[in-house]
Amino acid sequence: MEVLKVESLSKDYGRIKALKGVSFSVPEGVVFGVLGPNGSGKTTLLGIIVDILKPTSGSFSLFGEKPEARHRKKIGTLLETPNFYHYLTGEQNLLINASIKGRGSNDIDRVLKLVNLDTRRHSKFSTYSLGMKQRLAIAAAMLGNPDILLFDEPTNGLDPVGIAEIRSLIKELHQQGKTIIMASHLLDEVEKVCTHVAVLKKGDLIVHGNVDEIFSTNDMVELAATNKSTLVSVLNSLSGIVNVKEEENGIVIASFPKGTADLANINKHCFENGVVLNKLNLKRQSLESKFFELTN
Ligand code: ATP
8 A cells, every 4th residue: 555645746945846746645654755955845845744734736645645633643854853852851851742643651661762862851941862852752753652753863962872773763763654755865874774766856756665675786897908998898798797987096886787797707808808907896886876877
């Protein structure tokens, strides 16, 4: 089942086109990353889904139906740092949050355990580390056990330990069968925690789908030989090769479909065709270069 389906969604702020006809769908039970640089429209997209913003045109459905309040009850959100009271404890803050939302007042124990704050439940919010504050915010989003969680840049501003905690929490929620939709400008984060991704650039949806497929990285082989042009033509005659590219520093990069580069076979082919290699090295295309390829 699709928990969210977005169809030709556009949003203008005056002359600024924050979203330009974006369409994609989110299957149930995935961790869906909305990836893009600052200003690409991620927050606008999430704002429309939670009904804070009205789209200029286009539509979306939740659980296969026209969005209504009863659907939104099944969505827990963390869009910006919630306004917790500094002089109240974590638990007291959650109780207030539950009463404002009208859900989850009997769910405090569970969510505190989930985010690993049960031992600090009676400490004042002001004594929490940034990572703990963010975990409390996630606990608040989890109140009432919603099926979908919507997080905007959940690791923003955290130190490496805090980031790791939030990421493992997201993985745990995924294992529990929750659908998580999260905006991030960090490719690395999306690679580490998301199963699916939609890449936005200046309001346009560039690509979307399964992370493994989208970022499926070709095998890249670095080669060098005294006679570079002969090397290039010999490589081009090799079966299964996808692309041969000459780099400036005398290196030639040959791409093969993922998992198919056979160095011994490449070496043999070159030698039999009169090319003696003085460099032969397998390296995968970095995700980062793939991301730049997608967004630039
Ligand atoms: P960031 O990571 O910086 O929050 P984002 O990908 O979430 O970026 P949005 O915040 O959705 O992007 O912004 C998309 C575009 O819309 C940007 O050009 C932004 O300046 C503009 N924008 C967002 N909100 C408003 C607003 N209320 N009024 C005018 N322009 C806005």
